[in-house]
Amino acid sequence: MKTYEIMKGKLLALTLLLSAGIAGGCNQTEIEMAPADNSAIVSTTVQKGYLTDENAQRGYLTVEVREAQSGSATLYLRATKPSDGASAVKLNYAPELLTVYNDETGNEYEALPETQLTLPTENLTLEAGSQKSAGATVSYTLTADQTEGNTYVIPLRAEVVSGTMEINESDAEYLIFLNVVENPGDCSKGDDKSKVFCVMETNDVNPLNLLSFKLEDSGKYLYDALVLFSDNIVLDQTTGTVHALVNEPIKYILNNREKYLKPLQDRGMKVILGITPYHTHAGIANLMPATAEAFAKELKIICDTYSLDGVFFDDEYTELQNPAPTGFYSELSAEAAADLMYRVKRLMPDRWVIAYCLGAIKNMSSEGCTIVDNGVSHQPGDYIDYVMVDYGELDPVSPALYPGLPTDRFGMYSYNFNRDAPNWPPVSELEEVRDSYKTLFIYGMNPYHKTGSFNTTPVGREPMTQVQALNRVSETLFGEQLVFDGNSYPADWD
Template sequence: MKYMNNIKLGLLAAIFACAGTVLTSCEDDITINAVDTGKLDTVDGVYGYVKSAAGARELTPISLFGDRAGTGHLYFELSKVAEKDITVTFKVDAAALEAYNTTHGTSYTMYPVDKLSLANGGTVTIKAGEKKSSGVELTINAGGSIGGTFAVAVSATANDGVEISANNQTYVYLVKPLAAIPDSKKGDVRTFCFVEVNNESILNCGEYTMKGSNKPFFDVVSIFAANINVDSETGRAHIFCNDQVSFLLKNADQIIRPLQAKGIKVNMTILGNHDESGMSSLSKEAAEDFAKELKAYADIYGLDGFDFDDEYSKYPENPSPGFEEQSSANYCRLMYECRKIMPDKLLGIYEYLLYDAPNGSVEGKSAGELVDYMCYGTYQRYAKGREENFTGLPKSKYGPYSLKINNEYNGGWSGFNQETIQDLKDAGYGLQVFYNPEPRIYSYDHYFTAVSKVLYNDEVEWTGKYYNRTDFTSIQGTKLAYESYLGEWAATSSNSLYIYIDEDNNPRWWDWSGSQKFNVRIEEKEAGKSYYIYGWGTYPEITEKYPLVAEYDAVKGYISIYPQVIHEGDAVDPETWEVHWGTYAGSGANCYWRAYPQYANYAIEGSINLDGSFGLVGVGNRWGLDPYHEVDGTLVVPHMDVKYHITENYTLVKN
């Protein structure tokens, strides 16, 4: 998140990064107006700045849900290290807001002052040898009219000759009272979704609702992911937000609030990032500091909680000061500190290996008591009974069956088993987890319905809309109707493989090549049920005469092409005596295609992409037409051009 600060000359003696100590992050860049930097070393005096924690920009909105209070987090920073203890006093300052409005041409209304208070009377201390104060909490109690936008200005003074920057003597938050978050509860099992925000928008999770109750299908959505990292300046653990996470937080009103208004809780995942500042290495003091920073993020950006994923932290044998050897006990300590300071926030654990999750007890509280839920992170596997490895963790807080639902798993559902969902429910587990949906490419309502019929005895409906990552308004997707597939398409394969025939008339593998391109025509066979596909592959003289047959699944909205003999062969057309669409049967001298009933589970399956293109994904092996045939078990090669493409997956775009 970048913003402009006009800083007078005296402030330029120290240019600092916002990603400093315990309460700063998101790498806010301070952009300095052009000045004569050669004069900087002649400037005397110590200057101070009022700043907000969690990398928040001026005018960051704080949302108040129903009768809940909100909290701002402020601190004071010096341009130079303090030579002795310095006392700083913050105050709520209506006059400062008037001055801000005059300067910027705005007309913000001050939030009711009697609903505002500063912890410890607004007084903090900057200790000798340091530059930053501890944080001071600004409590904002409910009281403004719902739907309105108010402002709170807080200014500061300091003793011992510290001057306050004319441009940074006040910090202004916006305050937005909102309706209470509705309840999304549908049953005893909660649905949870991690969203890779580097690629996708979390708003897409709000487009799936229950047909009967109109409640959202997802109970919790997690922003995946911010990182825990060592701050290079202070050596402390802090939160780092990349550009994509920063964009989302900066635009929380447009991205997070719409989900919460539907009853969906929004968390942020904290992910280890290849250094020693993982969840399992923080000392007691470091855990307390990090929990405070997490609270600042939750309060300022209106997050409902945090999920922790420690799989990528890198723990050294000799930890630096403030860090300890990796242990599940340290992880449990962090959860204890988070629970103590955030009793009303969700705390969830992504557990991949037994040692990268909290365990044991702290101050009489077990790991299972401290967290709200934990999920097993190996996708498409059912880890029944695994919760027994964690102290005090009941089944009702465990998710043993996480499903990765992107195209790495054939549209995301390879390995999906409805019977497993039923067993999960019957066994008393309380969480069903999904990871990395790609709604710009796939429609999930039929799969979510398969889950929700078991969990809630209800169906899931999709609005047909989706959001690109940086969009605030939705796009209407292409409906997956039977008619959507009819017409002419330009097909492009992801890759291709050449076949050549040797001197003994045996087909042999030759070499990989680039993508294969051709045009196809999809026509109606049986209305609403099946199609003819003409022109597939590099032999239009064959495939224009003998089309493939494809089937339409009205429930999924998918099209499937199964192994088939598209031409039985006859004396009239001996060169195409028998043409197969089937599965790859081997390599080397045995590289050809077969289509037999025992291979019927292999298919190409796909759906209209939401951008109007058409994706076919091979379920099994590679795909193509087989112009060869067998007679009494002997391969017969037709007399025709033998150089032939065998292709993998396809994308089709409407001509």
């Protein structure tokens, strides 16, 4: 196959001439046809190469990176046409390219030192018959020398080391611009430390309130994850199908995730979607396999669309019908809930599945809760990442109710701040969390609750504000005082 390079000036003149003739209303008999001038077309069989990022951006890539952090960029070798043989290209550090760029543009960007780079050891190879190589990773590390508000550049030049490919000089050059932005901090307190979940009543509480709490010495954020409590699973009586994303505050928060959720995720916090039945026959513990599969796929679409980190399942408020609608069991069962949660985990293995130890999913130790898929058995601990025990639980509970679940992912103790007499966390229970369970769920944190808010003390079991109760959590779990920055955020979507 041949490709052709067109000399643009002559082609443009020819195009304008033809356009003028058509616009003038001439018919075919009025046009004097001269022999075609093919001098503007140059035949070539040369394979031309060029560098791009994953989005096919040529020449440059701009990345936002935080102070004193590491990162990477992936580049690809592409070509104008396939060739009969393979070609390979090596990436070289080329600071002279930035000097030329600065001279031409009037900028004064600094090159990131080569000592802070790791270039790919393998060449970019374009196989015979292909027009795109596998990706090559360029890794970088920022130090204290690279400061917020400045831009640093990784200048690279591609060099053909084998094959017949040719690369024009401009296509061999690639500049990666690193815009250094403020490092907002993170919540990573260590793999051996407890994780603190905020189960937030989203009808009247703003997720941004999680940003108000840090540990004094380390500067880490107190909370590790937010559960948006709660969206609902409902049965559409007209179509007989089940749906989520029906809670209006949840929908508003998700549709404005850049404002309410991204700041949390930028600091390493997970954002989990709560799912609770809402007074229809549709529950999380009575879906037949086809219905469960359809609902699991819908949850994946929601998580993908809004960049969510998992799903929290709460088995409450199902109103059973008799007879049961098509696609549903007539009764709730742990086995049906297990089937749904396994399907969700199978579709989203990189996201968390959290079970609220309540209702039909309070005990998942039955044989039917071990899912056999393609001859492989999956215990509840294989498809459930964390369990939240109900606050004030009186019945004996233990991780044994969820075979395969590690003890350090079992939220034995949880606390309800959203009561007139909140059950503040006792030090003795927090010590068990610190030493064994490593998982704590706090429900109902609310800066504006009528009693027991961030700054007011309720009349109840123990005179303590929510901030004081969270300080007890911080001191016991992490050995650090809590810093409350004084900011509280209203639910501004009403």
